[in-house]
Amino acid sequence: MKKIKTLLITFFMITVSIIMLSGCGKTGTASTNTLESVKKAGVLKIGLEDSFPPMEFRDSNNKLVGFDVDMATEIGKRLGVKTQFVSTDFNGIILALKSGKFDAIISGMNITDERKKQIDFSKPYFMSxxxxxxxxxxxxxxxxxxxxxxxxxxxxxxxxxxxxxxxxxxxxxxxxxxxxxxxxxxxxxxxxxxxxxxxxxxxxxxxxxxxxxxxxxxxxxxxxxxxxxxxxEATGIGFKKDNKELEESVQKAVDDMQKDGTLSKLSIKWFGTDEYKK
The missing domain is CATH 3.40.190.10 (Periplasmic binding protein-like II)
Known part of the structure; x- marks a missing residue:
């Protein structure tokens, strides 16, 4: 009888340990692509499709340029990190975001009800x-x-x-x-x-x-x-669901860029007109 009790207790302790380790693993996974992980890495990874001028495209020297590229680079500066771009086919860009390939989508993505079922969006930063x-x-x-x-x-x-x-x-x-x-x-x-x-x-x-x-x-x-x-349509920045801290920090940077005229300058540079003029 004592042996049975000992075995049961041992089995119980092993089960509890497995559950706790499993929980720790899930917590580690959930912590990726957050504001904390971005700050720790010193890099904001942005997913985009690089053949969508003038939002994002390759110039004659194969350099990545465009309105979204300039805006994302400035967002990184205001967060105190570098911006790294990850080129991805647009058809699979939401899946790539959800899998943690990058921290956000800035790729001329229009906000739709269907997309909002899968990811969260910033406030519109451009009307299209x-x-x-x-x-x-x-x-x-x-x-x-x-x-x-x-x-x-x-x-x-x-x-x-x-x-x-x-x-x-x-x-x-x-x-x-x-x-x-x-x-x-x-x-x-x-x-x-x-x-x-x-x-x-x-x-x-x-x-x-x-x-x-x-x-x-x-x-x-x-x-x-x-x-x-x-x-x-309205164009927005895409984030993984419930990644609110990163979303709020990026949104503040965009809001500040609109207030101080940075977005107006970028608009004139890439569109020839100030799309933010009230």
Whole structure:
């Protein structure tokens, strides 16, 4: 009987130890990508997709540049750490954030209800929307209704992708016929190259990217933006769920940048206008 009691007590102590060790392991995992871990490492890791001009892209020297890049670098300075960028395909960027590959997403990401189910967002730092671009000289497409029977190009996993699908349903309800094909690409640069090559008729894309491609050196005159905007959207910084301390610190840095005119300067630099002028 004593042996049985001894065995039971031993079994109980081993079980308690395993539970405690397991709990410690979970605590260690939960502490990653927090403000404390960022400060301790001295690095703020930012996830982005590096072919989304003028928000983030590679220049002729393969240097990462853009509005989001400058803003994220300044956020790091104000937190007292360096900023490190992790290039990631946009279609998998939320999963990469959730797995701890980086601390936040600053990649021209529009705030949607679907995305808010998976991650948290800062307050909007930029107002955007989905627009349509055609090859210059194309006069057959002037509005969204003209996309019936046309091939539409989008970047995979973006709100442009969602807007194209919603428009397809709308056209089918209205005309019993929708978009001929929605072609999906990994990068915004790829879809615009195919538009120029004639492999799609129109591109649905975020407004700042679309307008950049109609006015940037070497690209002016190649594309035309349609006047109709499909969707108006707010752009925010993405964080892992319940990472409030890091989110609040980053938000304070962004708020201060807006108050002291830093965001206005960056806006003029990258968009040619002050998007923060009241």
């Amino acid at each position: 929307g989905e627009i349509m671009i055609v090859k210059n000289g194309n006069t057959t497409i002037t509005k969204s209704d003209d996309l019936v029977g046309k091939t539409v190009g989008v970047e995979l996993g973006t709100t442009g992708d969602t807007a194209a699908q919603n428009l397809d349903k709308k056209l089918k309800d209205k005309y019993s016929k929708g978009i001929k094909e929605i072609k999906k690409y990994d990068k915004a640069t790829d879809v615009l190259q195919d538009l120029q090559a004639g492999r799609c008729d129109v591109v649905i894309i975020d407004e700042p990217v679309g307008r950049y491609y109609t006015s940037a050196p070497g690209k002016k005159g190649k594309y035309r933006v349609l006047s109709e905007k499909l969707v108006s």
